[in-house]
Amino acid sequence: MVELELIKAAQSGDRDALITLLREIEHHVYRTAFYILNNEQDAADAAQEALIRIYTKIQSYEEKAQFKTWVQRIVTNICIDKFRKAKPTVSIEEHNLVFRNERDVEQEVMTGYLAQDIRAAIEQLPEHHRAVVVLRYLQDFSYNEIADSLDLPLNTVKSYLFRARQQLQTLLHDYQKGGVRG
Secondary structure: OOHHHHHHHHHOOOHHHHHHHHHHHHHHHHHHHHHHHOOHHHHHHHHHHHHHHHHHHHHHOOOOOOHHHHHHHHHHHHHHHHHHHOOOOOOOOOOOOOOOOHHHHHHHHHHHHHHHHHHHHHHHOOHHHHHHHHHHHHOOOOHHHHHHHHOOOHHHHHHHHHHHHHHHHHHHHHHHOOOOOO
């Protein structure tokens, strides 16, 4: 079924259509939650809460906005609420690097460091900047979709992204010079 047909069927009470729809979006919901909250358990909790909210509120979805925008608004709001309720904790996880061959070792290590630096820099952004960065660069939302998802004016989204890019550039430059992370 096409997404719109699934949505209409779910709104008409077709439980199977609703379950299918939720299964199609669960990965994207979790991914957004993880990049905003930066913690697997918190992201899983937020994703579950978002899916339950979508399940119970599917009747309120109107075709004024794209379905993915409506879903992302729910996920983002839940994550922001969780973020406000508790100060985020930094989890230190052991990272396992898998090397394809000996010549790629240096490149794999450098790529791993760069990814850690980018993640650490995103973590340091204020929550409103982090949300727009996640939606724009990790979820590939347009500026208009971000504005709809976060209920912000378009110019505010552009301003947040501009400031966030400046902050990220400064943070990543500091990391390259050996600055303190976190």
